[in-house]
Amino acid sequence: AQSVTQPDIHITVSEGASLELRCNYSYGATPYLFWYVQSPGQGLQLLLKYFSGDTLVQGIKGFEAEFKRSQSSFNLRKPSVHWSDAAEYFCAVNNQGGKLIFGQGTELSVKP
Amino acid sequence: EPEVTQTPSHQVTQMGQEVILRCVPISNHLYFYWYRQILGQKVEFLVSFYNNEISEKSEIFDDQFSVERPDGSNFTLKIRSTKLEDSAMYFCASDEGAWGETQYFGPGTRLLVL
Numbered sequence: 001a002q003s004v005t006q007p008d009i010h011i012t013v014s015e016g017a018s019l020e021l022r023c024n025y026s027y028g029a030t031p032y033l034f035w036y037v038q039s040p041g042q043g044l045q046l047l048l049k050y051f052s053g054d055t056l057v058q059g060i061k062g063f064e065a066e067f068k069r070s071q072s073s074f075n076l077r078k079p080s081v082h083w084s085d086a087a088e089y090f091c092a093v094n095n096q097g098g099k100l101i102f103g104q105g106t107e108l109s110v111k112p
Numbered sequence: 113e114p115e116v117t118q119t120p121s122h123q124v125t126q127m128g129q130e131v132i133l134r135c136v137p138i139s140n141h142l143y144f145y146w147y148r149q150i151l152g153q154k155v156e157f158l159v160s161f162y163n164n165e166i167s168e169k170s171e172i173f174d175d176q177f178s179v180e181r182p183d184g185s186n187f188t189l190k191i192r193s194t195k196l197e198d199s200a201m202y203f204c205a206s207d208e209g210a211w212g213e214t215q216y217f218g219p220g221t222r223l224l225v226l
Contacts, residue, residue, distance in 0.1 A: 032213065036217070041219070042219055043116070043118075043203060043217040043218050043219040043220055044155070044203065044205075044217035045217070046214060046215070046216075049213065049214070051213070090154075090155060092155075097168070097210075098143060098145070098160050098167065098168070098207065098210060098215075099145070099157045099160055099168055100145075100147070100155075100157060100205075100215060101157065102147075102154045102155040102156070103154060104153075104154045105154065105155075
C-alpha cells in the first residue's frame, strides 16, 4: 500500500537558519509528489510538486525539494527560514489518479 | 486568485444528528474531493467526485456519508448520523484535471460531535 512517512513530528529552527524537512514514500512507481503548508486556521496551500524531469523543484516562498528515487525521498529545504514560515508542513503523494495520500505532518517552529 | 471556500468554519452537533458541510470549488474545476483530519492525525482521503458521480472512496466513507453537487457551484458532504469519532477538520479540494496535479484546498470545517 502507498504510504508517506515524515519522521519529524516537530522541528524548531532559528530564524535565518536553513531548514530541511524529511519525507519518504512507499510506492511501486514514481508517484506525483507534493509539499503542502498549513498555517493555523488556514487550508492547505501547495508549496511545490514533482511529476517528472529535473529532480530539484522550486516552489513558492523560497522553498525547494529534491526527489531522490534511490532513497524514495522528497525532502523540502529552505536556505534561510523566516518567522512567517512557522506552520505545519505535509508531504503527499498520489498515484496519478487524483487521491492524495498525506504524511503525518511536521510542525515547524521558528525561534527569533 | 480564485479559492475554494467552505462553510461553516466550525460546527458543533449532537451525536446522531445529520450535518451538511458545504464547499464552493473553484469555478472551472471539474474534480472535487473531501478529506478529513482528526486532531493529531494525518489528513485522510474520503472521496473524489467527477461528473456527478463518486470516482473513488475510502473505507472511511461508509453509508453514513454522501456527497452531492446540488447546483453548479456547491459541493456538499453529508453525514447522516454523526458519531463521536466523526469529530475532525474536513477539507474540500478541487482540481482542474483528473491527475490530481494541483488540488486547491479550502480552509476547512471543524466538526465537533458531542
